Amino acid sequence: MSKIAQPDHPIHELIAQRWSPYCFEPRAVEPDKLASCLEAARWAASSYNEQPWTYIMATRDDQAEFTKLLGCLLEANQVWAQHAGVLLLGIVSNSFSRNGNPNRVAQHDLGLAAGNLSLQATALGLSVHQMAGINPDKCRVTYGIPESQTIVTAIAIGYAASPDASDPQLAERDRAGRGRKTLSEFVYRGQWGQSAY
Amino acid sequence: MSKIAQPDHPIHELIAQRWSPYCFEPRAVEPDKLASCLEAARWAASSYNEQPWTYIMATRDDQAEFTKLLGCLLEANQVWAQHAGVLLLGIVSNSFSRNGNPNRVAQHDLGLAAGNLSLQATALGLSVHQMAGINPDKCRVTYGIPESQTIVTAIAIGYAASPDASDPQLAERDRAGRGRKTLSEFVYRGQWGQSAY
Numbered sequence: 574m575s576k577i578a579q580p581d582h583p584i585h586e587l588i589a590q591r592w593s594p595y596c597f598e599p600r601a602v603e604p605d606k607l608a609s610c611l612e613a614a615r616w617a618a619s620s621y622n623e624q625p626w627t628y629i630m631a632t633r634d635d636q637a638e639f640t641k642l643l644g645c646l647l648e649a650n651q652v653w654a655q656h657a658g659v660l661l662l663g664i665v666s667n668s669f670s671r672n673g674n675p676n677r678v679a680q681h682d683l684g685l686a687a688g689n690l691s692l693q694a695t696a697l698g699l700s701v702h703q704m705a706g707i708n709p710d711k712c713r714v715t716y717g718i719p720e721s722q723t724i725v726t727a728i729a730i731g732y733a734a735s736p737d738a739s740d741p742q743l744a745e746r747d748r749a750g751r752g753r754k755t756l757s758e759f760v761y762r763g764q765w766g767q768s769a770y
Numbered sequence: 771m772s773k774i775a776q777p778d779h780p781i782h783e784l785i786a787q788r789w790s791p792y793c794f795e796p797r798a799v800e801p802d803k804l805a806s807c808l809e810a811a812r813w814a815a816s817s818y819n820e821q822p823w824t825y826i827m828a829t830r831d832d833q834a835e836f837t838k839l840l841g842c843l844l845e846a847n848q849v850w851a852q853h854a855g856v857l858l859l860g861i862v863s864n865s866f867s868r869n870g871n872p873n874r875v876a877q878h879d880l881g882l883a884a885g886n887l888s889l890q891a892t893a894l895g896l897s898v899h900q901m902a903g904i905n906p907d908k909c910r911v912t913y914g915i916p917e918s919q920t921i922v923t924a925i926a927i928g929y930a931a932s933p934d935a936s937d938p939q940l941a942e943r944d945r946a947g948r949g950r951k952t953l954s955e956f957v958y959r960g961q962w963g964q965s966a967y
Contacts, residue, residue, distance in 0.1 A: 693781055
């Protein structure tokens with residue numbers, strides 16, 4: 574299954590191929606591929622090269638740890654994320670390590686790292702589905718995450734499954750079309766609300 | 771000039787090639803390439819497919835608009851960003867359009883869009899340098915940006931210049947090596963602080 578983007582302007586194939594499935598094969602991700610995904614995150618840009626991100630990882634070959642992390646997601650996400658090969662929590666430090674000042678763009682920069690991770694996964698034939706639907710308090714207690722950190726997202730990595738072989742409700746979501754605003758709706762010029770395209 | 775990453779695990783060439791120069795050629799970006807960069811941002815993932823991002827754009831061929839946006843950056847960034855071909859402000863809606871609830875991950879998702887934009891630019895031979903160093907109040911007044919929005923970053927897009935032909939202080943920054951934490955420093959397993967690598 575692939576749901577390639579239908580862009581109005583040419584974009585790189587990796588960017589067009591990336592999408593977020595709900596149907597995953599219940600299958601492990603090879604350790605070398607997983608390391609490459611995290612390595613890609615490592616090389617993202619960040620403000621003052623702070624690299625404010627930390628990941629907590631659980632792989633499905635360690636059933637106890639996988640179940641522990643799965644339990645930190647909202648139930649609606651557990652339904653599908655249980656089939657992923659890897660689960661990550663995406664966490665950021667709230668302040669700069671060099672001077673203790675608040676890092677206003679830490680969560681933005683976590684997004685840059687996650688973008689790299691997703692495209693690297695795509696390049697390796699993997700799929701990524703990110704979630705805001707987590708239970709941050711449970712994450713904090715479960716893993717002893719200090720108050721200096723904000724728990725932002727969870728990330729599922731794995732092999733997309735055929736909708737035909739999957740739960741019908743999840744399959745329906747994966748079969749749905751992809752929609753995006755047009756450039757004219759989100760690129761302005763000169764003044765707020767004045768379309769550049 | 772290129773400063774390719776030296777990864778510990780293999781990563782896609784686009785991700786390895788991306789870096790953030792200070793030295794730009796004072797040269798316009800072709801409109802079709804710019805459209806592809808924004809198109810790549812368009813296809814990023816976002817929570818509930820909200821696409822919370824808006825960009826305000828200024829291109830150097832419109833000197834008045836370019837100067838207006840340049841003036842919204844902190845002075846230290848104006849020094850080098852004045853040579854870019856395009857400047858963008860990256861802005862997010864603070865709440866979901868579908869129900870008005872706060873969007874906790876809007877800034878994170880702007881990061882996903884910016885990551886796509888940066889890699890598309892890299893694929894087209896362009897370079898991107900993002901900035902947290904902006905004057906949000908000035909941006910808001912200058913462009914009439916509503917309070918429902920947060921102004922997060924600025925983005926410079928252009929052609930990287932040879933450091934040899936550039937301001938020596940900027941050149942020194944571009945000649946410096948690239949550093950990153952190791953995976954063992956930011957990927958944990960089982961408990962906060964327990965390295966997975």
